Amino acid sequence: GAVVSQHPSWVICKSGTSVKIECRSLDFQATTMFWYRQFPKQSLMLMATSNEGSKATYEQGVEKDKFLINHASLTLSTLTVTSAHPEDSSFYICSARETGTVSPTFGSGTRLTVV
Amino acid sequence: AQSVTQLDSQVPVFEEAPVELRCNYSSSVSVYLFWYVQYPNQGLQLLLKYLSGSTLVKGINGFEAEFNKSQTSFHLRKPSVHISDTAEYFCAVSDLTNAGKSTFGDGTTLTVKP
Numbered sequence: 001g002a003v004v005s006q007h008p009s010w011v012i013c014k015s016g017t018s019v020k021i022e023c024r025s026l027d028f029q030a031t032t033m034f035w036y037r038q039f040p041k042q043s044l045m046l047m048a049t050s051n052e053g054s055k056a057t058y059e060q061g062v063e064k065d066k067f068l069i070n071h072a073s074l075t076l077s078t079l080t081v082t083s084a085h086p087e088d089s090s091f092y093i094c095s096a097r098e099t100g101t102v103s104p105t106f107g108s109g110t111r112l113t114v115v
Numbered sequence: 116a117q118s119v120t121q122l123d124s125q126v127p128v129f130e131e132a133p134v135e136l137r138c139n140y141s142s143s144v145s146v147y148l149f150w151y152v153q154y155p156n157q158g159l160q161l162l163l164k165y166l167s168g169s170t171l172v173k174g175i176n177g178f179e180a181e182f183n184k185s186q187t188s189f190h191l192r193k194p195s196v197h198i199s200d201t202a203e204y205f206c207a208v209s210d211l212t213n214a215g216k217s218t219f220g221d222g223t224t225l226t227v228k229p
Binding site: 004006032034042043044045046049091093095096097101102103104105106107108109111 | 147149151156157158159160161164166205209214215216217218219220221222
C-alpha cells in the first residue's frame, strides 16, 4: 500500500534557528501534499496545501514566511520552520494523496521541541 | 466549509465490551468520511472510509461505521474491544472536489480497561 515517510521523527532545536521537515511518498507520486499541526491532546489543524511545482496554499492565520513549504518533486515536500520559537513546539504531520485516489496517507509525524 | 463534531472526548470501556464512538458532521456539499486511529507520538492510520454506496462500512481491526445522511452522522462501532484498541480516534471529512484536504474532529480517547 501507499507509504509516506516523514523525517525526522523528532527534533530539538534552539530558539532562533530553522528546522526542515521532509515528507516523502515512497511508492507513489503525489501532486498534492498536506501539512498539519497538532498540539498535545488536540486535533489536527491544516496548515497548508503543498502543490508540486507551484506555491503552497496556506490556511488563514498561518504565517507563510515562518512556515516555508517547498514541493519540488512529485515525491517530496518540505516544511521549514524559520526562526523557531518555543511556541512553535508541536507535532507536525504530513499527508499525501496519490493521483486518482481519495484517501490521503499520513506520515508518522515529527515532534518539534524548541528550547 | 465543513465541520466535524465528535460527541465524546473520552470513552472508557471494559475489555470485550462493545463500543460506539460518535461523529456528526456539517457540510453544504457532499463529502467523504473517514475514521482514523492515532497511537501516542505516531501518525494517523486509516480505519475505514465512506465514499459512496452502502452506508455500512467495514474497516480494519473489526471496526465498522454507518453513514446516516439524514442525521449527518458517521458513528464508529466495534462489537468487542481489546486492550490494544486503547488510542485516540479521529473522525474526518473532505469534500469531493478537494479530496485529501481533511477537516478533523477533536478526537475521542478510547480507554479499554481489563
